[in-house]
Amino acid sequence: MDVLSAIQVVGAGVDVLSKLMPNRGNRPQSEFSQVLEQSMGQQLMQRLDLDSSGTLTLNETKMSEKVFRQLDANADGQLSEVEINTGIESMRREAGLHQKMNLWLEAHDANHDGLATQRESGLDTRVFDRGDRNGDGKLDVRELVRMSRLNLE
Incomplete structure (x- = not known):
C-alpha cells in the first residue's frame, strides 16, 4: 500500500x-x-x-x-x-468542531446564503463584532470555528 x-x-x-x-x-x-x-x-x-x-x-x-x-x-x-x-x-476534534459550526450555521442562516448576520445569529452585538474578523457584517464557518476555539480557551 x-x-x-x-x-x-x-x-x-x-x-x-x-x-x-x-x-x-x-x-x-x-x-x-x-x-x-x-x-x-x-x-x-x-x-x-x-x-x-x-x-x-x-x-x-x-x-x-x-x-x-x-x-x-x-x-x-x-x-x-x-x-x-x-x-x-x-x-x-477539528473535524467535529467544523461539523458543529456548519450545523449551527444551517440552523441560523435564514436566507440560506451560507452566512449568518447579527440578526440571524441572535448573538450579542459585541460578541458578533468580535467574531466578524473581516468586518462584512456576516459570520462564515471559519469565523464561527475561530470564535468557538477562543471560547474554549
Missing part, C-alpha cells in the same frame, strides 16, 4: 470517528474511542515504517514538511506512534 492510500485509510477512520463519537464539550474521550485512535496510529506505523525503527521519518510519510513539523511534538525529526495518535485526536 502506498503512503497516500495509507493516509487516506487513516483519514477515513478519523472522519468516521468524528461522526460517531463527537466530543461534545471537550469531555474526556471514552476508552473505546481511545483504543480506535491508537489502533489507527498503529496501523499507519505498520504500513509506513519502512525501516522498522518504530518511528516515521519525513521520507517515509511523504507528507509536507509543514504538516510533519506540526505533528513532531519533540522536534526530533521522527514521528512516534504517540505523536501520530495525538495528531489523529487533533484532526478528530
